[in-house]
Amino acid sequence: MGNPVFSKFVKAGGKNMTNTSVTTGSIDQYIAESKSAYEKTLKAFVDIPSVSMEYMQDNIDKTFASDILASLDNIKVDNPILQMAKLASDSLKAAGFATKIYPTKLFPVVTGELIQNPDYPTVLIYNHLDVQPADATEWKHKPFDMVIKDDKYYGRGATDDKGPALAVLFAAKYVKEHKIPINIKILWELEEEIGSPSFEAFLKKNKDSFKTNSIVVSDTIWVSRNNPAVAYGLRGLQGASIKLTTGAKDIHSGTTGGLARNPIGEICELMYKCYDPKTGHVKIPHFYDDVKEPSNEEIDHFVKSGFTIDDFKLAHEVNSVRTTDQKEAILRLWAKPTFEIHGIKGGYIGPGIKTIVPHSAEAKISMRLVPNQDPHKIFNELVAFVRSECPDAVVESEGTLMPYLGDVNSPYMQAASHAIKKSFNKEAVFTREGGSIGAAISMNKILDAPIVFLGLSLPEHGYHAINENFDWQQASRGIKLFVNYFDLLSTCK
Numbered sequence: 001m002g003n004p005v006f007s008k009f010v011k012a013g014g015k016n017m018t019n020t021s022v023t024t025g026s027i028d029q030y031i032a033e034s035k036s037a038y039e040k041t042l043k044a045f046v047d048i049p050s051v052s053m054e055y056m057q058d059n060i061d062k063t064f065a066s067d068i069l070a071s072l073d074n075i076k077v078d079n080p081i082l083q084m085a086k087l088a089s090d091s092l093k094a095a096g097f098a099t100k101i102y103p104t105k106l107f108p109v110v111t112g113e114l115i116q117n118p119d120y121p122t123v124l125i126y127n128h129l130d131v132q133p134a135d136a137t138e139w140k141h142k143p144f145d146m147v148i149k150d151d152k153y154y155g156r157g158a159t160d161d162k163g164p165a166l167a168v169l170f171a172a173k174y175v176k177e178h179k180i181p182i183n184i185k186i187l188w189e190l191e192e193e194i195g196s197p198s199f200e201a202f203l204k205k206n207k208d209s210f211k212t213n214s215i216v217v218s219d220t221i222w223v224s225r226n227n228p229a230v231a232y233g234l235r236g237l238q239g240a241s242i243k244l245t246t247g248a249k250d251i252h253s254g255t256t257g258g259l260a261r262n263p264i265g266e267i268c269e270l271m272y273k274c275y276d277p278k279t280g281h282v283k284i285p286h287f288y289d290d291v292k293e294p295s296n297e298e299i300d301h302f303v304k305s306g307f308t309i310d311d312f313k314l315a316h317e318v319n320s321v322r323t324t325d326q327k328e329a330i331l332r333l334w335a336k337p338t339f340e341i342h343g344i345k346g347g348y349i350g351p352g353i354k355t356i357v358p359h360s361a362e363a364k365i366s367m368r369l370v371p372n373q374d375p376h377k378i379f380n381e382l383v384a385f386v387r388s389e390c391p392d393a394v395v396e397s398e399g400t401l402m403p404y405l406g407d408v409n410s411p412y413m414q415a416a417s418h419a420i421k422k423s424f425n426k427e428a429v430f431t432r433e434g435g436s437i438g439a440a441i442s443m444n445k446i447l448d449a450p451i452v453f454l455g456l457s458l459p460e461h462g463y464h465a466i467n468e469n470f471d472w473q474q475a476s477r478g479i480k481l482f483v484n485y486f487d488l489l490s491t492c493k
Helices: 004-011 024-046 064-070 080-094 158-177 199-205 263-274 296-303 309-316 326-334 375-389 411-424 438-447 472-491
Strands: 098-102 109-114 122-128 147-149 152-154 183-189 214-217 229-234 236-245 340-345 360-369 394-401 429-433 451-453 469-471
Touching (some): 024 152, 024 158, 024 472, 080 098, 080 158, 122 158, 122 438, 152 158, 229 451, 236 375, 263 360, 360 394, 375 394
Antiparallel strands (some): 109 183
16 A cells, blocks of 8 residues: 555655644653653553463463454453553553454464544554563572663563564554544464464454554664664575484493494584684575675665674673674675574583483574575575485474565655754664564565664663563654654654
8 A cells, every 4th residue: 555645755754744733842742741651651561471382382271262363341451462462452441442362373463453533554563572581590689570770770671572563552642642644453463483473374364454554563682772773674584493313212322332323423413514704704605696796885884884793792791793894794794694503402411421422412403594485495505415424314404584685765765864864963864773672574565565674772672581671761852753754654644
């Protein structure tokens, strides 16, 4: 559903915008008055341990789907995923949205609609409310009891993705209160952290309910606090487990060592044949054949983004990196494919040494892929390579996501850039994301609407890390950014 009038507006450099609904003073006052309510709501969200990985289908009360359809008040609240769905729906309703909870084969999807006039343009906002696991023994504060300290919000999910989701919601409340002529649909998922296995089927079944002029995904990261970013690309993903079994049981290394095969050693050798661990270069034949190189214009955007290796090391608490070349570092993060080993399983890992030859080993790996790379083709290349180098090993696919590449010159991308300029008096930087968002790929395919990635998180917020946090500065900035973005979409003449 394109908007030709808006396209003309962008081509005119924004000169046709008539912004009568929003003033900086009114937004700033609204934001200041909203701080307490935002923090209270965020704490309620973060305090629910909505860890999708820990509540798979076999552990969920299978009657929840009928409960949801019957009445929101009947949802059983003994399961954190369902608690999160209930609180999310209640929060949308309190903001003036018509709400619905859709059951899926796994976890529900929570939606809200603010339809002020069918003739107004419509924007669909996506966030997710499930979170990664958290080991409380590693955290300074309890991960599911949000602590506020110096305007920072510590807790699992604070930045990924509950804090940004609520910034969008508070911006939407402003839209409703000030009657900005735009319709807003909000879609909150509860299984993004496990690869969104039910999302695409849900979207196909209900796509008529989510017709929209454009989509915003608010689950991405700025380059730095001083560099607001609009992402336009995602790397794809092909995960795999590689298993090697050489016997029926672990055996004594004194009586069998030297003759018996050692699967851990062979798996390690195989990993080295797959890639160079010092440089990251992938050795699998044909791996790089279809890589689409970024244009010079894109690279210029990357270099101007404000990214520095020193900031990267500080934010992610790493001691050293594979290259000290600034441009090369950026390309490795955003525009080049990767091969990573996440773990090698097998043998004895307890205290001391147990002198055995293990009977099996497993490597857990993933490959981040860039535009034009097909995950299925890459997986087949991996299988063929493993078969040639280690015929006894078995390769199993562990998740597949296509890469995504948008157009920085699209009207909606340019609108986001204008909104950043108006909100912060800064020029937006156009970047790509090194990670993958399965729901974005599904929405692009099924809803046939342009996507803008307007995240609010910072590298130091600790996506998936211990002591994850968000902060009021980014939350308040996010509210202002989204109010201006919504207003811009609604006021082109």
